[in-house]
Amino acid sequence: MTLHDLIAADAVTVFTSTDDFAEVITYYPHRYYGEAARDPRSIKAVVFREQIQVLTQDGDTVAPVWQIHVANHATLGITSEELDLGGDQLEFPPRDGKPAETRTITQLIGQDHGMLILECR
Amino acid sequence: MSLVAAARPVSERIACELFDRLQLLAAQYSVYTPVSEVIRPTRMGGYTPKHLQVVLTQNDPEVNDELGCPGNPPATAFNLLFNIRCHVMPSERDTTVVDEIINTFDADVIRVVTDASIYGEMWYTLGGFAVNAEFQTRESIDADGSFVGFNLPLLVTYRTDENNPYNVRA
Numbered sequence: 280m281t282l283h284d285l286i287a288a289d290a291v292t293v294f295t296s297t298d299d300f301a302e303v304i305t306y307y308p309h310r311y312y313g314e315a316a317r318d319p320r321s322i323k324a325v326v327f328r329e330q331i332q333v334l335t336q337d338g339d340t341v342a343p344v345w346q347i348h349v350a351n352h353a354t355l356g357i358t359s360e361e362l363d364l365g366g367d368q369l370e371f372p373p374r375d376g377k378p379a380e381t382r383t384i385t386q387l388i389g390q391d392h393g394m395l396i397l398e399c400r
Numbered sequence: 401m402s403l404v405a406a407a408r409p410v411s412e413r414i415a416c417e418l419f420d421r422l423q424l425l426a427a428q429y430s431v432y433t434p435v436s437e438v439i440r441p442t443r444m445g446g447y448t449p450k451h452l453q454v455v456l457t458q459n460d461p462e463v464n465d466e467l468g469c470p471g472n473p474p475a476t477a478f479n480l481l482f483n484i485r486c487h488v489m490p491s492e493r494d495t496t497v498v499d500e501i502i503n504t505f506d507a508d509v510i511r512v513v514t515d516a517s518i519y520g521e522m523w524y525t526l527g528g529f530a531v532n533a534e535f536q537t538r539e540s541i542d543a544d545g546s547f548v549g550f551n552l553p554l555l556v557t558y559r560t561d562e563n564n565p566y567n568v569r570a
Contacts, residue, residue: 311491342445365451365491383448385489400449 283392290350290393295323302326302371304347306357307381309366319370322356324349326371343373345382345399351392359390362397369399409565410529410558411461411480415440417527418482418554421513422454433508452505455485464557467531475559475569477531482556484509485541487549502550506538509552529568530558 280288295301301323308317327346347369350356357367362384370381386398408416425435438454439447447455459481467477486505488498514523524533536553559569 309491311493314493341443363492365489365494368448381448383450383489385449400445 286391286393287351291323291352291355294348294394295325295350295356297323300325304369304371305379307368307370308361309363309368311363311366317361320354322349324356324369324371328374342400345371345373346388347371347384347397347399349395349397351390351395357395357397359387359395362387362395369397410560410568411458411478411565414480414526414529414556414558415456415458415482417529418484418513418556419456421515421519422456422484422509424512425454425508429512430508432504449487449489451487451489451491453487454509455483455487457483457485459483467557467559469559469569473564474562476562477557477559480556480558481536482554484552484554485549486552487541489548498548506550506552510535513554526556530556532557 297303302325303321304324304326305319306322307319310316325348327348329343329345331341332344351359353361364384364387367384368381369384370379372379373382382399384397385400387395388398389396419438419440422435422438425433426438428434433452435452435454436450437447438456440456441447447453461478461480464477464479469475469477486502486509488501488505490496490498490501516523519527524530526533533554533556536555539551539553540548541551542548561567561569
């Protein structure tokens, strides 16, 4: 098995293991006009919660930000090819123990063959 | 008669009037800009960014000494800057030029706030609560690259009793 393969395998079995730090959240792919519907699916992710950012144009208005680590995977995560930063959303509890809410994926912070690091607001 | 003649201070009634006008964009006011929703954020935001979404916020009011009036009680004038944040986050598969979306969105926001056929020629009084209102220079929102759009500031000047911010003064 090559290092390339190991990175991809570890992303699913190690880095997004729900026995450790990951949890199951829901991915809602954006449907663009005329495209076939893509169903939402459950994926595994590590969620770094509510890092507050101030929106400077808004004076004191704050915007909670979540950083989500998912496998670059077609079923257990999200592939970098299918990701659409113009409407894809994730549903997860905004704070541990609270009911899940839907948040828009606003930025692809980092990517490699194994993992995607996403920003949600 | 109660000193507080209305349920909300003048600044809040202006904000509500502006919010109501912007909400027309989410009710098929323009076929070019089908706004998804208009938001006034809560303390923690309370919304998630979407394509063609409008977020209305405001800066702190500043006293406008020149437009204050003597009297009993005297009237205090304020400048209040509203930020009309317009989010433009089209699908990555949308081939429309993003500047075209922004230019159209910008024009429709100005049109819905100033529409003489709805509000008359004195749109700038925002329902009779303001002395003046004027749009400022459009600002891009793309600092951190996470989502784009623009902010369209609207500077509103209004007057109240010095001792009663609920009462509009002409």
